[in-house]
Amino acid sequence: MNKKIGKQSFKLPSKPRIVSSASFVGSKEGEGPLGKLFDVIYKDDTIGLDSFEQAESRMLQSAVRLALEKIGREPDDMDLFLGGDLLSQIISAGFAARELRSPFMGMYGACSTMAEGLLNAAMLIDGGFAELAVCGASSHFSSSEREFRYPLEMGTQSSPTAQRTVTGAAAVAVSASNAKIRDAYYESIILTGGTIGRVQDYGITDASNMGAAMAPAAASTICAHMEDMGVGPEHFTRIVTGDLGSFGTQMLYELCYMKGYDVSRNHSDCGMMIFSKDQNVMCGGSGCGCCASVLSAKLLPDIESGVLERILFVATGALLSPLSSLQGETIPSIAHAAVIERRSV
């Protein structure tokens, strides 16, 4: 059966379920507006380990374990772990996978990783290749500053368009609709389709202006989804982007409007939800862990409880490296979109 719709989108006839999730964040995220919703908040940036990178990997590993624990399962019970992060050679995910010992596929979509993993997991489950898969993504403010920007010790000032990388890791467990999950943490959440992104590049070179670099990717994927599926923005209770921040969000509205879609009425951005304005984070949060932890802590529970009926979860990633920036390259970006909705009973 052909499940492809249009050029980039697909439906999921078997409607795989999201049965559990877990989120671990740092102290600043814990002090934000969603603070009470995260499963675990760490006070210490290294969570007692030797490095930020070890801490990030441990958080990701712990999120996967907790998501499984919530449904009475262990790492050995999952068919597949799809994980990724921002660090070189995705060491957070790789080292987490070593400890989890499950079959592992490493993903790289920068901050779009959670959506990339979700789409992949849902398609593999719909195709009959797995019954229970867990998607994980993480980021860490301090490991990202080391990887992409300046040593923290330099005390470099942020530019007004900068965003703060979220210290956070989240895991989302996806199961076949007919899988026997006795104690599902979520009873009513299903994945019904998605859109795989194309890389966009509007020539932005400023690594402190990721929102502007990623907005074209979000607009491209959202509009492709609308066109492929023949729906409008009003089809969704909310369209939720990953980490465009306040500046990128404005750009998204304009780009979509130029293509005939007004997404401003029911759009939210995880980067703007996770921190409040008085937390001094410039344009908002960013990083793989940003939309992953907001999805786990806020969006999925809201779908489960009926506050949200159907969302388009659009995670955006900037595909740059420190080296490509030094070599004068612009910042290409990608966005993947997953349709997550409440199952009508």
Next chain:
Amino acid sequence: MNKKIGKQSFKLPSKPRIVSSASFVGSKEGEGPLGKLFDVIYKDDTIGLDSFEQAESRMLQSAVRLALEKIGREPDDMDLFLGGDLLSQIISAGFAARELRSPFMGMYGACSTMAEGLLNAAMLIDGGFAELAVCGASSHFSSSEREFRYPLEMGTQSSPTAQRTVTGAAAVAVSASNAKIRDAYYESIILTGGTIGRVQDYGITDASNMGAAMAPAAASTICAHMEDMGVGPEHFTRIVTGDLGSFGTQMLYELCYMKGYDVSRNHSDCGMMIFSKDQNVMCGGSGCGCCASVLSAKLLPDIESGVLERILFVATGALLSPLSSLQGETIPSIAHAAVIERRSV
């Protein structure tokens, strides 16, 4: 329908086809035993561009274009590009995807990337989510030395267990068995199953001894495949690993033998096939581009012509980063295996 077999393996009932492939390599690879078989051999390490990294990305992009050209298609005709490489934030694949403009999923499995992409593409096609997908992987001697080891200008001496990163990029086009490919470059090659790897770590810390770090992953995946599928090594004309090199190969034989499988009789390693001993490459070739280019230039044509009936293509990746090594971490590894065989007419 459940297509999972055992804990890590799966079958592909629809038998997706490999319809085309292309390989681009550097001059040293061109001077090796397989030299005549590659599509394009570059004499210049930067292929006339400004950096090794740009050269690597361009090679990957060119390989995808050529693989499609061989079947009369263009980048816009593919449903999905699954690509990855060794560089931080997989910039070779990301920048190639920007130029190709197709839906893109970034993969990270270090040198196992081609097998990870092939398995993923085959499952998505079998599941009905794509008709034509292209898997790509690349590596470059000079960009890898910069990324993982020492600046070339230092003239550091290689250790006896070291391997030489292959300068090479390859793309493999996978299509649904019922897709209309009028002028398929390969008529008789199918993917029938695979095994997704688990991360293994035997505590190796020497980044100049990747073969030893990766051999346990290869052994784990090969033995898991045999157990899941209920077959022995003799089921395959050849079992072909990615880049264990001569030292890692010996270790693979011993590890498999301890689990009751003698793989020494029909095993080949792409890292040992691509260079001859008199090319001064120590233990052989390595890198994402190693097994990818050997698959494209040698293995697939040999299956098409009937020289090989059925192979287990086992690509191995070392999941380290320069930072994780500096922080004293060991080198975890992973291997993914794809069953590629000749279709009986």
